[in-house]
Amino acid sequence: MNLVRSFLGAALLTAGYLPAAAQARHEYLLTTNWKFTKGDVADAANPGFNDAKWQTVSVPHDWAIYGPFSPQNDLQTVKIEQNNEKEAKTKAGRTGGLPFIGTGWYRRQLQVPGFGAGQRAVLVFDGAMSDAHVFVNGREMGAWPYGYNSFAVDITEAVKPTGDNVLAVRLQNLPEQSRWYPGAGLYRNVHLIVTNEVHIPVWGTYLTTPTITPEYAKVKLRTKVATPGNAFQPLRLETDIRDAGGKVLATVSTPLTATDGQEFEQNLVVPQPRLWSPETPVLYAATSRLYAGEVLKDEFTTPFGIRSFSIEAGKGFVLNGEPRKFKGVCNHHDLGPLGAAINVAALRRQLTLLKDLGCDAIRTSHNMPAPELVQLCDEMGFLLMVESFDEWKTPKVKNGYSRLFDAWAEKDLVNMVHRDRNHPSVIMWSIGNEVPDQWAPGGSKLAKRLQDIVHREDPTRPVTAGMDQFDAAVNNGFAAVLDVPGFNYKPHRYPEAQAKLPQGFLLGSETASTVSSRGVYKFPVEKAKDKRYPDNQSSSYDLEASNWSQTPDEEFAAQDELAYTLGEFVWTGFDYLGEPWPYDESWPSHSSYFGILDLAGLPKDRFYLYRARWNPTQPTLHLLPHWTWPGREGQTTPVFAYTNYPSAELFVNGVSQGRQTKGPSSQPQTRYRLMWNEVKYQPGSIKVVAYDDAGKAVAEEEVRTAGQPHHIRLLPDHTTLTADGQDLAYVTARVEDAQGNLCPEATNQLQFKVKGAGRFRAVANGDATSLELFHEPRMHAFRGLLVATVQATDTPGALQLTAASKGLKSATVQLTAQAKPVK
Numbered sequence: 135m136n137l138v139r140s141f142l143g144a145a146l147l148t149a150g151y152l153p154a155a156a157q158a159r160h161e162y163l164l165t166t167n168w169k170f171t172k173g174d175v176a177d178a179a180n181p182g183f184n185d186a187k188w189q190t191v192s193v194p195h196d197w198a199i200y201g202p203f204s205p206q207n208d209l210q211t212v213k214i215e216q217n218n219e220k221e222a223k224t225k226a227g228r229t230g231g232l233p234f235i236g237t238g239w240y241r242r243q244l245q246v247p248g249f250g251a252g253q254r255a256v257l258v259f260d261g262a263m264s265d266a267h268v269f270v271n272g273r274e275m276g277a278w279p280y281g282y283n284s285f286a287v288d289i290t291e292a293v294k295p296t297g298d299n300v301l302a303v304r305l306q307n308l309p310e311q312s313r314w315y316p317g318a319g320l321y322r323n324v325h326l327i328v329t330n331e332v333h334i335p336v337w338g339t340y341l342t343t344p345t346i347t348p349e350y351a352k353v354k355l356r357t358k359v360a361t362p363g364n365a366f367q368p369l370r371l372e373t374d375i376r377d378a379g380g381k382v383l384a385t386v387s388t389p390l391t392a393t394d395g396q397e398f399e400q401n402l403v404v405p406q407p408r409l410w411s412p413e414t415p416v417l418y419a420a421t422s423r424l425y426a427g428e429v430l431k432d433e434f435t436t437p438f439g440i441r442s443f444s445i446e447a448g449k450g451f452v453l454n455g456e457p458r459k460f461k462g463v464c465n466h467h468d469l470g471p472l473g474a475a476i477n478v479a480a481l482r483r484q485l486t487l488l489k490d491l492g493c494d495a496i497r498t499s500h501n502m503p504a505p506e507l508v509q510l511c512d513e514m515g516f517l518l519m520v521e522s523f524d525e526w527k528t529p530k531v532k533n534g535y536s537r538l539f540d541a542w543a544e545k546d547l548v549n550m551v552h553r554d555r556n557h558p559s560v561i562m563w564s565i566g567n568e569v570p571d572q573w574a575p576g577g578s579k580l581a582k583r584l585q586d587i588v589h590r591e592d593p594t595r596p597v598t599a600g601m602d603q604f605d606a607a608v609n610n611g612f613a614a615v616l617d618v619p620g621f622n623y624k625p626h627r628y629p630e631a632q633a634k635l636p637q638g639f640l641l642g643s644e645t646a647s648t649v650s651s652r653g654v655y656k657f658p659v660e661k662a663k664d665k666r667y668p669d670n671q672s673s674s675y676d677l678e679a680s681n682w683s684q685t686p687d688e689e690f691a692a693q694d695e696l697a698y699t700l701g702e703f704v705w706t707g708f709d710y711l712g713e714p715w716p717y718d719e720s721w722p723s724h725s726s727y728f729g730i731l732d733l734a735g736l737p738k739d740r741f742y743l744y745r746a747r748w749n750p751t752q753p754t755l756h757l758l759p760h761w762t763w764p765g766r767e768g769q770t771t772p773v774f775a776y777t778n779y780p781s782a783e784l785f786v787n788g789v790s791q792g793r794q795t796k797g798p799s800s801q802p803q804t805r806y807r808l809m810w811n812e813v814k815y816q817p818g819s820i821k822v823v824a825y826d827d828a829g830k831a832v833a834e835e836e837v838r839t840a841g842q843p844h845h846i847r848l849l850p851d852h853t854t855l856t857a858d859g860q861d862l863a864y865v866t867a868r869v870e871d872a873q874g875n876l877c878p879e880a881t882n883q884l885q886f887k888v889k890g891a892g893r894f895r896a897v898a899n900g901d902a903t904s905l906e907l908f909h910e911p912r913m914h915a916f917r918g919l920l921v922a923t924v925q926a927t928d929t930p931g932a933l934q935l936t937a938a939s940k941g942l943k944s945a946t947v948q949l950t951a952q953a954k955p956v957k
């Protein structure tokens with residue numbers, strides 16, 4: 135589509151050793167030919183160590199996602215204060231029930247082509263879980279304990295110019311280091327960057343757009359220049375700015391006399407700038423070339439966008455002059471059945487689903503995201519709150535970040551900001567989530583210190599934190615320190631916060647935590663807190679929340695009524711591994727119930743409640759529950775419609791059940807949903823007819839009673855993949871009756887086979903209690919559905935996915951893997 139996609143593409147293309155486009159800088163992705171073993175090995179860092187017996191893996195790699203699940207994996211006995219628990223209880227599945235604890239080693243040959251005197255080699259780890267120690271040829275060259283952060287290791291001194299070098303990485307995860315599934319291993323990309331001695335270092339550019347008018351935008355680019363020993367003087371930095379089509383819009387050439395590490399400022403002007411927003415994600419790129427005399431020493435491109443925003447009392451959040459509220463979701467970093475192992479196609483699919491939802495913002499709860507997510511948010515148009523920590527000095531879990539806080543918090547914040555501060559999608563930094571230091575002595579001072587560090591590194595964006603301890607934080611000064619006070623689950627207290635705090639606005643930094651299992655409906659239909667059922671599922675009527683949280687409608691009402699609210703970040707966009715509340719004491723639950731979409735990425739009913747509110751460009755008319763209830767004949771079976779039409783009439787087997795209209799009411803539910811609470815079940819069909827504001831019937835939706843499971847239907851999200859060894863197709867498998875109705879209770883086990891230019895990667899059904907392994911090509915349908923993931927190989931060609939099941943007519947879908955575009 136545009137420049138960033140091609141930058142991203144370029145990064146991904148370099149899976150092997152391709153000739154780099156620029157002469158001066160060579161970047162390689164270290165994906166293939168890694169050796170891996172679990173467990174500690176005394177001399178694994180030693181270059182002569184024989185790793186032939188280790189497993190061959192490709193990176194990104196999550197060693198724990200292959201299971202098996204067990205309640206013994208990281209069994210935690212804890213009292214969760216944030217959940218208002220009064221005593222310690224034993225929680226299985228809190229971190230996903232997967233075997234992520236322990237030590238793991240990765241080893242790889244490291245060829246550094248043409249490496250010699252006057253060059254530098256740096257490794258960049260996008261994230262390594264966790265406590266990484268990096269060795270080259272047996273020498274430890276760097277370490278980084280926090281598993282979510284990116285870090286660079288200069289390995290120049292250890293690299294041999296001739297022959298192979300050996301890279302070894304030791305990682306270690308501890309029990310009780312997390313409140314959710316953290317993943318394990320080199321779960322994000324590892325880059326090797328080879329430059330001249332004189333070069334622009336990692337994250338060495340900082341680009342801002344201090345003035346934006348319709349006629350022009352001023353671009354200020356600060357570039358760091360490394361000149362070890364202050365050699366090669368004078369230098370010259372030439373920068374040009376191009377639009378997405380590659381047209382040069384501005385150039386500047388600056389002579390430099392640099393001392394090592396000095397930063398230089400260049401100012402350029404882009405005429406008639408096209409502004410970046412979620413709806414118009416227009417990107418530009420600044421390419422800087424560093425010369426010594428006429429010799430090109432380095433070349434580096436900084437993608438960027440031009441947009442202005444402010445958050446002000448009385449105005450709220452204003453982007454490019456237009457007030458708007460965040461339609462946001464919080465997301466964890468895992469990708470469901472892929473675990474924590476990053477994959478661009480998987481992220482792109484998540485963002486595509488969130489676009490359809492009408493979501494425009496993401497909070498990377500509660501840690502630094504993969505860089506690919508940030509790039510995709512630039513490209514596809516999402517506002518990002520990049521978050522750093524889930525705890526500071528005071529622990530929430532025994533072996534969490536508090537152990538690292540004193541020594542590492544500043545370094546972690548600096549890396550976070552330096553890596554992501556050029557991205558137009560990033561509009562806010564979060565220094566923490568529900569940190570117990572909110573009420574600990576000195577908490578406000580800590581908040582100020584962390585916020586000051588972030589301001590020092592990036593004065594252009596506000597800082598927030600998600601607060602849960604309302605009384606403490608509002609009364610002790612903590613909330614007053616923050617640029618943007620963020621409240622988790624406090625819509626009923628927004629007026630009080632607004633009255634007491636100086637900022638004049640506030641954010642729903644975490645909202646709802648409504649729980650539901652896709653396709654599961656419980657009777658009687660009742661609003662409830664902490665509701666548990668014997669089957670470890672939650673009802674999809676969307677009326678069940680946690681003791682600390684609310685149904686979506688309660689937050690909607692607060693946001694609609696209170697002008698000073700900045701919008702919300704719903705907990706969560708997607709279900710994630712771990713934190714199976716309200717069943718965290720009740721194995722086999724091991725993944726969350728909070729998602730708007732389930733762990734397989736299938737929309738729950740709630741998806742349409744948010745879509746009706748958030749996506750004004752598409753009609754939404756969604757009916758629930760399903761209508762196949764043998765044994766419920768004559769019993770009360772409420773029917774809800776989630777729609778952006780103002781009113782609708784429901785029919786059961788053609789008989790009207792009356793017309794409902796949304797509108798102001800003391801009950802938030804009737805304000806945002808259409809509900810027919812007294813419907814009696816009879817097999818047949820339910821149908822809604824929606825009316826527009828003028829009372830005209832404009833749309834209808836029907837759900838029919840299904841017969842016996844008859845066949846499988848496969849629905850791929852797209853049929854053409856890129857043959858890059860990474861691309862994915864997500865294929866939804868439906869168990870249908872002979873007429874093509876979804877069989878909403880079907881649990882048939884499906885077997886998958888992939889033939890041709892692809893391989894089976896994973897399958898998920900969204901059932902938080904399922905112990906079937908994601909990487910095995912078989913799984914039971916959950917409520918009639920599951921999603922298989924197929925991965926392209928490096929070879930272009932046709933591929934087929936077949937799904938079969940005893941007693942069902944099987945199905946095959948044809949896909950094509952196309953050669954990756956030549957650069």
Ligand code: GAL
Nearest residue numbers: 216567568602644647680705
């Ligand atoms: C919040 C917390 C989240 C998640 C959520 C579940 O208190 O910030 O990480 O635990 O509760 O409702």
